[in-house]
Amino acid sequence: MKDLIKDSAPTEAPQGQAAEPSGGQARALTTPAQFVAAGLADPVDAAALGQVAAEFKLRMSPEMARAVAAPGDGVARQFVPEVAELTIRPEELADPIGDDAHAPVPGLTHRYPDRVILHATKTCEVYCRFCFRREVVGEEGALPEAEMAAALDYVAATPAVREVILTGGDPLTLSPRRLASVMARLGAIPHLDVIRFHTRVPVVAPEKVTPDLLAAMESDKAVWLVVHTNHAQELTEAAQAALRRLVAAGIPLLSQTVLLRGINDDPDTLEALFRALIRAKVKPYYLHHCDLAKGTGHFRTTIARGQAIMTALRARLSGMALPAYVLDIPGGYGKVPIGPDYLLRAADGLWQVRDPKGDLHRYADPSAPLG
Known part of the structure; x- marks a missing residue:
């Protein structure tokens, strides 16, 4: 190969x-x-x-x-x-997380009050077979200037928006020149606090994390980067070096992982990934239940399986190495945590709390605030 x-x-x-x-x-x-x-x-x-x-x-x-x-x-x-991608299940959707349902202007998704997603490009360095935007990625390059201007004007006119999430496609496939232009325009919006990147590039194309790219990402705003990675084997020596360059540039790193049947749906594989990320100074942020994208049924496991994996991981890893296990509700209703439940009501109304070993302990919650 x-x-x-x-x-x-x-x-x-x-x-x-x-x-x-x-x-x-x-x-x-x-x-x-x-x-x-x-x-x-x-x-x-x-x-x-x-x-x-x-x-x-x-x-x-x-x-x-x-x-x-x-x-x-x-x-x-x-x-x-895989040939299995040709099997489309009835529940699978062309827009499983509701990007289009929450698009005030082309290229922008405004699902939560304080943050928006800016689809800066539809180009990626890789096309993941389980991608929730798999029907639109690869169709065109960068967001056309007229649409970019309209998207940025919307952000500037909406003071409730405190964070812009650059995604796509993959925003780090943009040239440093174009990316620097976008960053400068975002940096001029007074009410923005955070610019967040979601990207595969540091792992799948680490050679693109160059001094020019890092310079283009600079801003007076807080810049965060979420690395998408699903298996420790992806974190090659070159990928780890790219992550070190990002850390050295002062960019805080988080990670996003998709739970994938036959790839990482077991505690050992995810433990190895999350430990490797922590060693690379990347905080595991989200473990996503696989979205209902068309032709991805062979990748999806059950929520119960994911909850059992998270229970096992909590007994093995510190909280720093544990992501939140989440489901993006189909239709654009947002993400919700779907991790295991550690609280149960006892017959007498008191709480029972399950520890990482699975044992239950009673907890007396005050019936009313004290003081």
Whole structure:
């Protein structure tokens, strides 16, 4: 596999076009034939995978191809197309988290009063097979200037908005020049406190975390970055070096992980990931139950399974290494924690509290505030 991937970084696409590798060394895997040639997909499935590619974009970065230890492992399954993606279950949705239902202007989602999501681009360095925006990513490049201006005008005219979340696509696929322009315009909005990035780039394309990119991310606002990663095997030496560069630049790091059947839906795998993140100075933030995106049923486990995993992890890890297990309610109603319940009512009305070992302890809660 490694011999078929040449090193380098994809470049940002012109506005309105999907990104392609630059000339020279970069070669992401973007077609079924390339996945077959790399030994990651079965030649028998090539025709069916062509149907998958017609529905959903394919892209696996050179860094992630190098991270694969064996076909079908915890890295490969995240990016290699599967015939199972052609099975669409009745409950699956084109817009599972309600981006469109809460879009006051194109390119912006305003679901919560104090924060908005700015879809700066629809381009990614990789196209995850379980992505909740898988039907729209890859269709175009950066948000057109007229739409970007309208989105920023909306934020400037809405004082309740204190945080802008840059996502996409992946905002760190933007050129440093374009990203610096967006950051400067956000920095000029007085009521903003926080600019938050959600990105796969430091892990899947760590070579893009350059001094120019870090300079473009600078702001007088508080800048936070949430790294999307699902398996410790993704945290290659290059990825860890990219995270160190972000830490050295003074950017606080959080992580977001998707619970994926057959990839990380067991305590051992998630423990390894969360410990690796903490060592890299990344605080595990969210463990997402897999969204109801079309063709992703083979990745979803049950909520009960996720709760059991979280119970096991609480007995193994400090709170610093534990993310919140959350469900994004279909239809755009927001995220809610769905972790295990540690409080039960006893027959006499007192609380029973379950400890990390599973034992119950009585707790007397005051019937009214004291004082």
